Amino acid sequence: MIVDFPTFEEGAEIETDLCVVGAGAAGITIAREFAGSGISICLVESGGLDFEPETQALYEGENLGLPYFDLDVSRLRFFGGTTNHWSGWSGPLNEIDFQVRPWVPHSGWPITKRDLDPYYERAQPVCGLGPYVYDERVWSLLKMKAPALDPERVAVRFWQFSPPLNFGEAYRSELRKADNVRVLLHANVTNIQTNETASTVAYLDLRTLEGKTGRITAKVFVVACGGIENARLLLLSDRVEPMGLGNRHDLVGRFFMEHPSIRCGVIAARDPYDLLDTYGKHWYKRVPFLPGLCTGDATQVREQVLNSGSKIFYEADPDSGTNAAKKILNKLAKGKMPDDLGDKIWKVMTDLDDVAVNAYRRFVEGKGTIAAPKLIYLDSNSEQAPNPDSRVMLSEKRDALGLNRANLDWRLSALDKRSLRVMTEKIGMEFGRLNLGRVRLEDWLLEEGMDWGPDLIGGHHHMGTTRMSDDPRQGVVDRHCRVNGMENLYIAGSSVFPTCGYMNPTLTIVALALRLADHLKTRFA
Amino acid sequence: MAISVVLSSWLPKRSLAACGPRRAAWAEAERCLVSLFSDLEAPLAVGRRYLELYPDEADRARLRAGLIGPARPLDREALRARLARRCGQDFRDGNTVIVDGWVLARTEARACALAALL
Numbered sequence: 001m002i003v004d005f006p007t008f009e010e011g012a013e014i015e016t017d018l019c020v021v022g023a024g025a026a027g028i029t030i031a032r033e034f035a036g037s038g039i040s041i042c043l044v045e046s047g048g049l050d051f052e053p054e055t056q057a058l059y060e061g062e063n064l065g066l067p068y069f070d071l072d073v074s075r076l077r078f079f080g081g082t083t084n085h086w087s088g089w090s091g092p093l094n095e096i097d098f099q100v101r102p103w104v105p106h107s108g109w110p111i112t113k114r115d116l117d118p119y120y121e122r123a124q125p126v127c128g129l130g131p132y133v134y135d136e137r138v139w140s141l142l143k144m145k146a147p148a149l150d151p152e153r154v155a156v157r158f159w160q161f162s163p164p165l166n167f168g169e170a171y172r173s174e175l176r177k178a179d180n181v182r183v184l185l186h187a188n189v190t191n192i193q194t195n196e197t198a199s200t201v202a203y204l205d206l207r208t209l210e211g212k213t214g215r216i217t218a219k220v221f222v223v224a225c226g227g228i229e230n231a232r233l234l235l236l237s238d239r240v241e242p243m244g245l246g247n248r249h250d251l252v253g254r255f256f257m258e259h260p261s262i263r264c265g266v267i268a269a270r271d272p273y274d275l276l277d278t279y280g281k282h283w284y285k286r287v288p289f290l291p292g293l294c295t296g297d298a299t300q301v302r303e304q305v306l307n308s309g310s311k312i313f314y315e316a317d318p319d320s321g322t323n324a325a326k327k328i329l330n331k332l333a334k335g336k337m338p339d340d341l342g343d344k345i346w347k348v349m350t351d352l353d354d355v356a357v358n359a360y361r362r363f364v365e366g367k368g369t370i371a372a373p374k375l376i377y378l379d380s381n382s383e384q385a386p387n388p389d390s391r392v393m394l395s396e397k398r399d400a401l402g403l404n405r406a407n408l409d410w411r412l413s414a415l416d417k418r419s420l421r422v423m424t425e426k427i428g429m430e431f432g433r434l435n436l437g438r439v440r441l442e443d444w445l446l447e448e449g450m451d452w453g454p455d456l457i458g459g460h461h462h463m464g465t466t467r468m469s470d471d472p473r474q475g476v477v478d479r480h481c482r483v484n485g486m487e488n489l490y491i492a493g494s495s496v497f498p499t500c501g502y503m504n505p506t507l508t509i510v511a512l513a514l515r516l517a518d519h520l521k522t523r524f525a
Numbered sequence: 526m527a528i529s530v531v532l533s534s535w536l537p538k539r540s541l542a543a544c545g546p547r548r549a550a551w552a553e554a555e556r557c558l559v560s561l562f563s564d565l566e567a568p569l570a571v572g573r574r575y576l577e578l579y580p581d582e583a584d585r586a587r588l589r590a591g592l593i594g595p596a597r598p599l600d601r602e603a604l605r606a607r608l609a610r611r612c613g614q615d616f617r618d619g620n621t622v623i624v625d626g627w628v629l630a631r632t633e634a635r636a637c638a639l640a641a642l643l
Contacts, residue, residue: 425621428628433616435609440626 024081047078080168088164130287227462258458321351572641
């Protein structure tokens with residue numbers, strides 16, 4: 001069922017077996033795993049079923065480090081969480097991402113890729129994806145010949161795209177119908193209250209924006225509020241532990257990671273159309289796949305770099321004959337006369353080569369059109385090394401609930417930049433070897449300093465702030481995502497990633513949520 | 526910039542007239558090499574930059590010997606194939622240089638450098 005906390009009486013006390021805070025990809029996944037079981041679930045959500053500016057404003061905070069998205073833009077605070085603006089890019093981390101890499105400080109998960117594989121496979125349909133295949137085998141699914149890249153230098157790994165699935169819309173009905181699930185809307189958790197030794201959570205304090213309060217008691221609590229808010233909530237819960245829960249070793253909020261996204265190279269292609277055909281989007285059983293290039297494992301080891309990835313994108317000439325012809329045809333197909341018809345016909349007539357190439361591609365070869373590529377480039381999705389100085393921390397400023405806001409100090413290191421340079425160079429070598437073209441590194445990448453150019457941005461991926469390690473001095477949660485030193489408090493989401501690879505995090509978030517749900521099922525059994 | 530694209534020669538014919546048989550063969554080979562560039566503007570810029578980065582390689586005879594080998598009649602197609610093969614080998618071996626940001630095979634960068642010295 002779905003209920004609104006403001007309709008409860010002041011001071012209401014809600015009892016449940018399992019309390020999950022945050023109805024995003026992780027929280028909804030865990031709740032669904034228990035739907036129909038004998039375990040009572042309360043899924044607590046700050047927002048409602050739709051976007052509300054007053055609730056969203058609770059996410060405001062300052063960026064103190066590298067330029068970044070506004071913190072209230074980079075995530076969403078209502079039912080479905082940030083999947084409400086998810087773009088659907090998906091893939092698993094690579095095996096090497098889980099390993100201890102001596103050249104990457106603080107690297108190594110307490111679990112392996114193999115441990116997570118069954119959950120990745122289960123996460124595929126949850127996320128609206130196709131078969132659990134992301135490596136070279138995809139080429140044969142697509143009935144395409146694999147490029148002859150040397151995998152030691154540059155490996156091909158695919159992205160899959162979810163439609164994208166909005167978890168709030170996709171699973172609302174299922175959760176509404178589940179008798180044992182109570183989705184509690186407009187309920188902000190303001191404090192996690194523990195016993196005197198901070199070993200067990202006793203209850204959560206709730207508050208609405210209008211000031212109504214209440215509390216939830218449960219046997220087990222899961223915090224699943226996203227990579228920034230998970231840390232914030234632990235830091236805010238300081239009544240028993242002055243440094244915040246799980247923070248005896250000053251780790252909560254530290255090690256914030258993103259996937260630096262930026263143009264790292266341009267490609268002078270021998271055959272632009274052939275290159276874009278190979279590295280463009282392909283469909284297998286209506287699921288889109290996109291080949292990406294990443295630094296081969298052997299190169300990562302030899303060059304002591306991170307796992308960097310890249311897509312091949314292009315900018316089309318907006319004045320190309322093909323674009324003009326498409327606009328004319330689209331309008332005519334709708335029975336309308338195109339605007340500026342004379343201008344468009346002129347563009348077609350003066351760019352007949354491009355029009356002819358695309359007409360042949362479309363009507364003879366059955367391929368999509370590629371309007372006069374003006375610039376082909378490598379767009380990075382690279383791993384960031386764990387860095388304790390890159391962090392989320394509490395601000396002195398307070399939100400409408402009277403709680404300290406979160407500030408973000410995103411920082412990158414020399415290793416992050418060098419890793420991207422090595423990847424781009426290796427792609428250049430491989431493209432040269434295969435005579436696909438030549439690659440030019442961007443100017444900022446050639447400079448030795450820490451300049452990242454003006455276009456650096458992340459992927460709205462907030463990771464690492466409650467990192468996983470079996471050693472409480474190295475991590476906030478253990479291999480089961482249980483807060484180290486605490487008996488009944490768990491964390492779900494990308495904040496538990498000790499390292500982040502280059503792959504978009506949603507599939508791993510869902511896989512870890514499924515794994516956590518299995519762990520909790522055995523605990524309740 | 527790719528070496529595989531071939532266009533016409535650019536060296537003046539009179540440079541050959543002044544050469545002895547061996548010199549004439551060298552000059553012919555150089556002309557042949559330069560003719561492999563479809564457009565000289567970029568290769569010359571790359572060549573000049575390469576020589577700034579590696580000034581000790583600013584030696585026409587040495588570059589020529591390294592790229593073309595012993596002076597002997599060499600047709601353009603054979604030279605193109607030879608250089609393309611060596612470029613491929615350079616990329617395979619990681620024998621690359623970065624010139625103005627471009628990841629180039631050492632061989633093609635040296636070919637540009639030789640063109641810049643002529």
